[in-house]
Amino acid sequence: MARTSYPKHEIRILLLEGISQNAVEQFRAAGYSRIDQFDKSLPEDELRRQVADAHFIGIRSRTQLTAEVLGEARRLLAVGCFCIGTSQVDLDAAERLGIPVFNAPYSNTRSVAELVVAEAIMLMRGIPRKNAACHRGGWEKSAAGSHEARGKTIGIVGYGHIGTQVGLIAENLGMRVLFHDIEAKLALGNARPVDSLDSLLEQSDVVTLHVPETPATRLMIGEPQLSRMRRGSHLINASRGSVVDIEALAAALRSGHLGGTAVDVFPVEPKGNDDVFESPLAGIDNALLTPHIGGSTLEAQDNIGLEVAAKLVRYSDNGSTLSAVNFPEVTLPEHTGSRRLLHIHRNVPGMMSRVNGIFSQRNVNIDGQYLRTHPEVGYVVIDVDASEEQATELKEELAAIDGTLRTRILY
Numbered sequence: 001m002a003r004t005s006y007p008k009h010e011i012r013i014l015l016l017e018g019i020s021q022n023a024v025e026q027f028r029a030a031g032y033s034r035i036d037q038f039d040k041s042l043p044e045d046e047l048r049r050q051v052a053d054a055h056f057i058g059i060r061s062r063t064q065l066t067a068e069v070l071g072e073a074r075r076l077l078a079v080g081c082f083c084i085g086t087s088q089v090d091l092d093a094a095e096r097l098g099i100p101v102f103n104a105p106y107s108n109t110r111s112v113a114e115l116v117v118a119e120a121i122m123l124m125r126g127i128p129r130k131n132a133a134c135h136r137g138g139w140e141k142s143a144a145g146s147h148e149a150r151g152k153t154i155g156i157v158g159y160g161h162i163g164t165q166v167g168l169i170a171e172n173l174g175m176r177v178l179f180h181d182i183e184a185k186l187a188l189g190n191a192r193p194v195d196s197l198d199s200l201l202e203q204s205d206v207v208t209l210h211v212p213e214t215p216a217t218r219l220m221i222g223e224p225q226l227s228r229m230r231r232g233s234h235l236i237n238a239s240r241g242s243v244v245d246i247e248a249l250a251a252a253l254r255s256g257h258l259g260g261t262a263v264d265v266f267p268v269e270p271k272g273n274d275d276v277f278e279s280p281l282a283g284i285d286n287a288l289l290t291p292h293i294g295g296s297t298l299e300a301q302d303n304i305g306l307e308v309a310a311k312l313v314r315y316s317d318n319g320s321t322l323s324a325v326n327f328p329e330v331t332l333p334e335h336t337g338s339r340r341l342l343h344i345h346r347n348v349p350g351m352m353s354r355v356n357g358i359f360s361q362r363n364v365n366i367d368g369q370y371l372r373t374h375p376e377v378g379y380v381v382i383d384v385d386a387s388e389e390q391a392t393e394l395k396e397e398l399a400a401i402d403g404t405l406r407t408r409i410l411y
């Protein structure tokens with residue numbers, strides 16, 4: 001097993017929110033044994049305590065890694081979001097601290113898309129309300145308000161990985177597919193772009209949201225947008241709870257303007273399965289509520305576990321930041337036969353001449369050098385022909401350069 005700057009058994013990996021055992025097995029197979037697991041997200045004070053001596057942390061969508069929490073994680077080398085969304089991490093703060101953040105951009109895409117299309121069918125048949133009535137002894141056998149999906153229009157807001165999958169499956173059911181995105185996107189199948197959100201809302205029988213959480217998507221569906229939707233149409237939100245004004249949605253359902261809704265994500269979600277869920281939508285029969293399980297299939301979770309753990313192991317063992325979401329991406333070959341020095345620094349003028357000056361002064365031969373920069377942060381990896389002792393001294397000299405954020409040696 002390759003040695004890194006720390007003995008692997010001292011590297012502490014903290015996994016929160018019930019991350020798949022596949023991840024644990026992947027870490028163990030790579031020689032990492034100090035793994036602490038929790039099945040829920042932690043209260044902030046406990047989170048601060050736990051991150052203080054963690055080298056890697058794995059989270060899902062619930063754990064908020066704010067600048068303050070990251071600031072206390074002095075040993076943290078990298079963050080793994082074992083999910084798609086990364087808005088729960090202050091990505092800029094992490095970058096400024098020299099901490100790359102990785103995620104699994106596609107592993108649960110299909111799971112979300114399948115759920116959403118199933119919900120679209122359920123909503124168009126009025127199933128949430130009929131189901132609720134049956135549970136109370138009711139019997140609403142009627143075709144009133146029930147429709148086939150075939151020939152109806154689905155409007156997709158955010159035509160990215162999930163949105164395009166939803167569009168393809170919906171089209172196979174015979175639905176007409178419209179989409180709205182802020183970027184120009186290749187329309188798949190017969191899907192058609194619509195130039196404004198309002199126009200999409202006015203034309204759709206079902207609207208489904210697949211945008212990330214950003215300042216621009218915050219409350220993008222409020223009372224004005226809901227009132228533009230067709231009377232009796234349906235809204236699906238499996239994106240983020242912040243995207244929809246949930247009180248306005250509850251009012252639109254109660255007034256009968258909307259036919260139904262399926263909501264998987266909420267402005268406030270319980271930290272774990274033992275906590276109480278409260279929502280203005282609770283008790284509304286035509287609201288199909290799910291506990292943020294769009295990506296919670298065994299297939300998706302197993303794949304995510306493998307994918308994100310592999311990215312963290314690769315960064316730990318090899319230094320590669322390929323596919324980091326917030327960080328200069330460096331792809332690295334194996335470094336057998338040389339010592340590898342990693343230097344993460346503030347991207348200020350003169351940094352590389354100071355870095356390279358250390359090697360020329362000591363007359364150390366550089367076998368390979370890999371540099372990538374972002375406006376604020378630079379990441380340089382230097383493979384050197386040096387003894388372990390020399391490499392340790394070089395690392396100390398690199399660490400002393402003003403503007404250095406993190407240094408590491410891989411033996």
Ligand SMILES: NC(=O)C1=CN([C@@H]2O[C@H](COP(=O)(O)OP(=O)(O)OC[C@H]3O[C@@H](n4cnc5c(N)ncnc54)[C@H](O)[C@@H]3O)[C@@H](O)[C@H]2O)C=CC1
Nearest residue numbers: 084085158159160161162181182210211212238239294295
């Ligand atoms: N319910 C669940 O369990 C899950 C929820 N998600 C959520 O779904 C979101 C989308 O996932 P992906 O499709 O993989 O992301 P993606 O990045 O592939 O697609 C997002 C699309 O939204 C577009 N977009 C961004 N801002 C927009 C705006 N203001 N108006 C219109 N379009 C806008 C982007 O240009 C992009 O095409 C994630 O960010 C995450 O929040 C993801 C996985 C599981």
Ligand SMILES: O=C(O)C(=O)COP(=O)(O)O
Nearest residue numbers: 060061062083084085295
């Ligand atoms: O992948 C995402 O962004 C999700 O929302 C899924 O989050 P989860 O891993 O189920 O907490």
